[in-house]
Amino acid sequence: MPRKDDIRMTKDEIRDYLHEGHNMTLVTNGPKGFPHAVAMFYALDDDLTIRFATYGSSQKVKNIERDPKVTLLVESGTAYSELRGVMIEGKARIENELERTVATMIESNARTGSPLPDIEQIPHDVKVRMAAKRVVVCIDPVRFVSWDHGKLPSSKTPSALSGRPGGRALGRPVGSL
Numbered sequence: 599m600p601r602k603d604d605i606r607m608t609k610d611e612i613r614d615y616l617h618e619g620h621n622m623t624l625v626t627n628g629p630k631g632f633p634h635a636v637a638m639f640y641a642l643d644d645d646l647t648i649r650f651a652t653y654g655s656s657q658k659v660k661n662i663e664r665d666p667k668v669t670l671l672v673e674s675g676t677a678y679s680e681l682r683g684v685m686i687e688g689k690a691r692i693e694n695e696l697e698r699t700v701a702t703m704i705e706s707n708a709r710t711g712s713p714l715p716d717i718e719q720i721p722h723d724v725k726v727r728m729a730a731k732r733v734v735v736c737i738d739p740v741r742f743v744s745w746d747h748g749k750l751p752s753s754k755t756p757s758a759l760s761g762r763p764g765g766r767a768l769g770r771p772v773g774s775l
Contacts, residue, residue, distance in 0.1 A: 607744035612684050615744075616642050616672060619709035623671040624650075626661035626690075634661055641705035648686070648737040651702045651729075654694070659733060662690040668737060681747040688737040699729040 607615065621637050628634035636658055641649045648670060652658060662668065666689045673683030693699075701717055720728070 601750075602745070605745045605747055605749050607682075607684065607746050609742075611746065612742055612744055613642075613646060615682060615684060615746075616646070616648075618674075619711075620672045620674055622648070622650075623673075624658060625669040625671070626658050627665045627667065628657070628661055629664070634658065639706040639710055641702050641709075646739050648688070648739070649702045649734055650706055651699050651732050651734050653731050654692075654733040655731065659692060659735065662692060662735060666690045670737060675747070679747050679750065681745065683745055685743040686737065686739050687741040687743075688739045691736050691738065693734040693736060695734070696725055696729050699732050699734050700725045702734045703728060703732070 622640045623635055624638050625633050625635045634657060638650045638652070643649065668688055668690045670686040670688065671683065672686075673681070675681040675683075697717070700720065704715075704717055717725075
């Protein structure tokens with residue numbers, strides 16, 4: 599069985615991982631054909647639709663209006679055995695509704711440890727100011743690619759093979775063991 603099958607996350611594991619509150623990298627197709635990558639906070643719906651609020655005049659929104667295909671990356675870990683992540687290919691759509699925009703801002707901020715008040719406690723005029731010039735971008739997932747190196751037996755990790763941090767044994771590259 600290929601190693602990628604060993605480290606692939608289940609749908610429930612993907613959902614749990616995305617709920618942990620990591621930052622997301624959004625990649626859109628830029629105006630000159632180059633990828634346009636930005637970090638975003640996000641909200642997650644039960645069906646794994648990802649939402650974020652942003653200014654309607656931003657480059658990412660202009661890119662999505664031109665081409666709704668996007669790639670998202672949520673990843674974590676520093677040591678090889680800690681690497682986990684989910685790449686999501688999806689189709690973006692833009693919504694412009696006051697309550698949904700404010701709710702998305704509240705939900706995505708809550709993930710950062712800086713929660714905003716409950717939406718019912720926010721006066722309408724404050725909601726209007728919060729959401730001014732902003733839209734909600736919803737990403738409908740088409741495909742997930744995931745990895746969790748913690749699923750590998752410790753004997754398979756480069757650090758464990760070498761017995762030394764950095765994955766090198768006796769000055770040799772990991773692949774030459």
